[in-house]
Amino acid sequence: MDYSNSASLYEQAKEHLGGGVSSNFRYAGYGESPVPLFYSKGRGSRLTDVDGNVYIDYALANGPAILGHAPPAVLEAVSRTLSMGQLFAGQHEMELELARRLTGIVPCAELVRFASSGSEAVQAALRLARAHTGRRKIVKFEGHYHGWLDNIFMSVAPSPNEAGPASAPVPVSHTPGQPESVLGDVLVLPWNDIDVFAEALRAHRDEIAGVIMEPILCNTGALRPRPGYLEGVRELTAEHGVVLVFDEVITGFRVGLQGAQGLLGVTPDLAVFAKALAAGFPLAAVVGRRDVMEQVGAGGVMHGGTYNANVMSIAAGLAALDELSRNDGEAYREMNRRGERLMAELPAIARRHDEPMRIFGVGPAFHVAFTDEEDIHDYRSFSRIDGARRDRFNARLHSEGVRVTTRGTWFLSAAHSDADIDESLAAAERAIAVLKEA
Ligand SMILES: Cc1ncc(COP(=O)(O)O)c(C=O)c1O
Numbered sequence: 001m002d003y004s005n006s007a008s009l010y011e012q013a014k015e016h017l018g019g020g021v022s023s024n025f026r027y028a029g030y031g032e033s034p035v036p037l038f039y040s041k042g043r044g045s046r047l048t049d050v051d052g053n054v055y056i057d058y059a060l061a062n063g064p065a066i067l068g069h070a071p072p073a074v075l076e077a078v079s080r081t082l083s084m085g086q087l088f089a090g091q092h093e094m095e096l097e098l099a100r101r102l103t104g105i106v107p108c109a110e111l112v113r114f115a116s117s118g119s120e121a122v123q124a125a126l127r128l129a130r131a132h133t134g135r136r137k138i139v140k141f142e143g144h145y146h147g148w149l150d151n152i153f154m155s156v157a158p159s160p161n162e163a164g165p166a167s168a169p170v171p172v173s174h175t176p177g178q179p180e181s182v183l184g185d186v187l188v189l190p191w192n193d194i195d196v197f198a199e200a201l202r203a204h205r206d207e208i209a210g211v212i213m214e215p216i217l218c219n220t221g222a223l224r225p226r227p228g229y230l231e232g233v234r235e236l237t238a239e240h241g242v243v244l245v246f247d248e249v250i251t252g253f254r255v256g257l258q259g260a261q262g263l264l265g266v267t268p269d270l271a272v273f274a275k276a277l278a279a280g281f282p283l284a285a286v287v288g289r290r291d292v293m294e295q296v297g298a299g300g301v302m303h304g305g306t307y308n309a310n311v312m313s314i315a316a317g318l319a320a321l322d323e324l325s326r327n328d329g330e331a332y333r334e335m336n337r338r339g340e341r342l343m344a345e346l347p348a349i350a351r352r353h354d355e356p357m358r359i360f361g362v363g364p365a366f367h368v369a370f371t372d373e374e375d376i377h378d379y380r381s382f383s384r385i386d387g388a389r390r391d392r393f394n395a396r397l398h399s400e401g402v403r404v405t406t407r408g409t410w411f412l413s414a415a416h417s418d419a420d421i422d423e424s425l426a427a428a429e430r431a432i433a434v435l436k437e438a
Contacts, residue, residue: 001399003033005050010035025062029406030391032398042069044415047403055403056420056427058410063250063365066276067323067331068415074279077319081311095309098317102287105257105321107267108246109287113296114309118249118274119147121284122212124296124303125270126152128286129210129243131295137204139211139242141191142169143220143379146212146247150178155188156219157379166380167196191217192225192377194232201240210243215260215268218250221369221382222361222409230266237269243292244268249284253277254364254411256332257324263362279323281316282307323414331414332364338421339363339412345425353432358385364412368393368404389435396434400427 014020021027026036041048045068047057060066067074081094099112115121126138138152142163146152154171155163164170167190171183189200191213201208215230217223237244246268251260253276261267270288277283287293295301307313324331340363350357356372369376370393371385387408394404402424404410 001033001053002051003035003037003049003053006033006037007035009038009050025406027406030394030408032395032403044068044070045413045417045420053401055398055401056416056424057403058412058416058424059403059405060411060413061275061280062405063254063275063411064278064280065411065415066254066364066413067279067320068413069280071279071320071323071415073323074281074316074319077315078281078312081315084311086312087307087310089306092309092311092314094311094314094318098314098321101318101321102273102285106252106271106273106287107258107261108269108271108289110290111293112285112287113293113303114314115274115284115286115303115305116282116307116310116313117147118247118272118284119149120305121272121274121286122146122152122245122247122249123149124286125212125245125247125272125288126210127301127303128270128288128292128295129245131299131301132243132292133209133241135207135209137185137187137207137209139187139189139197139200139208141189141213141217141379143217143382144191144212144214144247145219146214146249148175151182151185152212153178154183154186160380160383163380166190167193190378190380192223192229194226194229194236197233198236201236201242205240205242208240208242210245210270211237212245212247214250215246215248215264215266216251216255216362216365217378218361218365218409219407220379221376221385222365222367223377223382224360224362225264226377230264234266234268243270245288246271248272249274250365253320253324255362257329277320278313278316279320281313282310283313283317335412335414335416336363338416338418339366339410341421342366342410342424346428349425349429349432353436355432355436361409365409367407367409369408392438393431393435396431397424397427400431402427402431 038050158172169188171188248259252273274284343359347357369385370389
């Protein structure tokens with residue numbers, strides 16, 4: 001593929017944008033292109049870059065484009081509101097309407113607060129948990145990502161020599177500039193091990209305000225919770241008066257209208273949504289149990305944001321909900337069907353080429369790994385997959401016109417068609433053949 005226009009723009013970008021990009025996640029993560037690409041158009045399931053290369057897109061803006069790019073119903077709804085004004089430093093009726101709809105859909109949502117990004121909404125959840133309990137520490141799990149802000153950006157992808165013992169990991173800072181002091185406010189645990197969790201909660205019961213997790217671990221391999229794990233965590237957190245937060249920034253409105261909590265049947269105290277919530281417009285929400293959420297009202301907890309519940313994003317959220325709920329959730333049935341077809345047929349292709357492949361996750365969000373290990377359930381076991389081989393496969397797929405996320409996760413949208421799946425499988429067959437030869 002020719003990337004010369006992107007290469008030339010990137011040279012210019014380095015003169016004007018810090019590091020040449022606006023988010024570090026936009027660097028070419030698995031060697032798929034020599035420079036971060038510039039795009040000129042997204043429509044439906046397809047993206048076009050400035051060199052005219054077209055991709056079937058399974059990155060979907062890292063999740064938000066659940067209805068595909070430039071979804072007509074959402075664009076129409078947003079454009080109808082443009083003349084109303086965008087921000088009032090005050091309320092508008094549509095935000096009330098969206099909050100009402102969310103409380104009717106999301107199991108844990110008795111009250112809603114809107115924000116503009118997942119990282120921010122996570123911060124609100126952590127503050128609520130601390131204010132509600134009067135305790136300081138937050139439990140987070142290795143390999144889970146909850147945004148880029150200092151107080152929760154640790155042990156996302158720690159190197160094995162820094163990470164400490166498997167059952168008692170040490171919090172590992174993830175970026176220069178992050179103060180050491182925040183590491184002491186977090187207890188890092190391995191995910192999917194209920195015995196370790198129970199012991200940690202017993203040992204630190206008076207210090208732990210909240211537990212935050214991705215209920216399906218989409219930032220590390222789209223791993224699913226072991227049977228009974230979430231139920232166990234739910235029971236133990238309730239017993240110890242600890243606030244359980246599901247970070248549904250990826251799973252929300254992606255794995256189903258009710259998120260992972262609906263799919264898996266476990267209701268947290270708080271949950272955070274963003275990404276697919278407004279199908280590409282910047283909208284996030286923290287939602288949850290009335291008595292915890294009321295800390296932001298009667299409890300005096302501060303939560304602000306100039307852009308919170310801006311008219312465009314709320315209009316997009318309402319239109320996205322309409323589309324996703326249409327015909328009793330047909331969009332999800334179709335995303336699941338097409339995603340599950342990829343999940344079944346990709347390993348079949350790999351088998352024909354004598355490559356070990358396992359797929360983790362669910363139809364709308366899954367990860368293709370090269371491994372024959374059976375028991376992969378957390379960050380450390382996942383780090384035993386052949387990541388270099390996966391990256392080479394994904395880079396090869398990219399050159400065949402199929403784009404997955406930099407972490408190797410595939411996201412489906414309602415805009416992917418059966419023909420897209422056929423084409424993607426044919427590309428995967430060619431990519432694996434080349435991988436094998438190499
Ligand atoms: C699970 C999870 N939580 C939080 C975030 C942060 O969201 P944002 O990028 O909107 O700040 C992300 C972003 O990828 C995420 O995947």
